[in-house]
Amino acid sequence: MLWMPLHAKIHRTIRSRHLFERNQRLLIAVSGGQDSLCLIKLLLDLQSKWGWYLGIAHCDHRWRSDSEANAHHVENLAKTWGISFYLETANEPINSEATARDWRYQALCAIAQANNYQYIVTGHTASDRAETLLYNLIRGTGADGLQALTWQRSLTTGIMLVRPLLEITRSQTEQFCQEFKLPIWEDSTNQDLQYSRNRIRQEWIPYLRENFNPQVESALAQTAELLQAEVEYLEKAAQQLREEAMNMGHKEDSLSSLPSLRLNRRVLQKAPLALQRRVMRQVLQQRLTDAPSFEHIEKLTALIIAPNRSQTDPFPGGVIAQVEGDWICFK
Ligand SMILES: Nc1ncnc2c1ncn2[C@@H]1O[C@H](COP(=O)(O)OP(=O)(O)OP(=O)(O)O)[C@@H](O)[C@H]1O
Structure with a gap:
């Protein structure tokens, strides 16, 4: 041959x-x-x-x-x-x-x-x-x-x-x-x-x-x-950060099969913007049926340093995110 x-x-x-x-x-x-x-x-x-x-x-x-x-x-x-x-x-x-x-x-x-x-x-x-x-x-x-x-x-x-x-x-x-x-x-x-x-x-x-x-x-x-290697690395780091930010924020929602979600802002504030955006994208990916857009991710990321009670417009499907003190809550 x-x-x-x-x-x-x-x-x-x-x-x-x-x-x-x-x-x-x-x-x-x-x-x-x-x-x-x-x-x-x-x-x-x-x-x-x-x-x-x-x-x-x-x-x-x-x-x-x-x-x-x-x-x-x-x-x-x-x-x-x-x-x-x-x-x-x-x-x-x-x-x-x-x-x-x-x-x-x-x-x-x-x-x-x-x-x-x-x-x-x-x-x-x-x-x-x-x-x-x-x-x-x-x-x-x-x-x-x-x-x-x-x-x-x-x-x-x-x-x-x-x-x-x-x-x-x-x-x-x-x-x-x-x-x-x-x-x-x-x-x-x-x-x-x-x-x-x-x-x-x-x-x-x-x-x-x-x-x-x-x-x-x-x-x-x-x-x-x-x-490819960089994306893999960043996605893993974002996943860890997301888990850290959700820690203690995870409570079961009696009305829906999805656990209601909140993210700790203090944890997220210490992280670089690249990871903040990725965490928000991962969260939205789990919640939305379509891939989240750049605007969706930016709106949610802005809540990390926004004043108390700030909130996003409804995402497709009706969910909104709102600041409650140290937490970003999804409703
Ligand atoms: N009709 C098909 N049946 C089986 N496998 C396919 C078919 N079309 C594409 N693929 C697989 O997907 C790969 C990428 O497909 P794409 O359409 O991008 O290229 P392509 O121009 O068809 O490639 P190729 O030169 O192999 O034909 C192909 O190399 C082949 O392995």
Whole structure:
């Protein structure tokens, strides 16, 4: 077998980041595009060293007219390689990117659960990470959005999503596919510039590459990597602070199943603004059905030093927060 630098790199990444152990069952999400083909070929070539059992899952969103042919194409590849193949087909065509993603992860989890896989593996690359970072930068998400795509994430109990290609760029996966003559299924919608994701990929990144930094994708992916560790650290610190601020403030509310909540202002006043904001966001995340907005978090954070009896406007769902001496109370 031809062993390329990419094989060695992925082998090292998997080992050093503890992405998988030996003899595990891995379900590989294969669209048929260059990234997931590169992924499955790399894992197949490493399979004997690690003793994995590999399966391929494909999701047919029925979005494109060639989607059924695409699914057959992936199925045939699985047959050629002698790997189990699982197909989920949407009941009706899904034509929005966000809905397609949600449905896809649900479908992949269902396949994994039914067939006893603990890992779902996708072909997201450093280029995807760079694009996600830029996309979230212009939406104003802060560090949490800029950490853009993590190596591992729990999807549901007992099932992890793992992305081993986060340090490999799209031009590397393309070159790898050419080298091994892997039959890439070209996704026609990737050319469609009505999707902001495609405009970032086809217009913004090339502009940055040509005018600012030839390695811009790796540079942005590296930024995401640094931010990931920082976000993790800050979230843990905020969680500890929240627990400290809630201490003794935790009393059962007889009218609701949620414990009524109060936060101690003296504890919060000693903390840096970065943690104050994170505590407030965590609290709101638990209380609101939608993700809390920047304004919601700022209003609540302002109560930490506001005069007694100050209060916020109602949050969606009607809850308000009010200062009662040393406490911020939620009603
Ligand atoms: N229809 C699908 N069926 C199975 N897995 C998918 C499907 N679409 C995407 N994935 C998985 O999600 C990853 C990221 O998907 P995304 O749509 O961002 O990229 P893509 O352009 O489809 O990537 P690729 O080059 O692998 O096709 C893919 O690498 C693949 O692992």
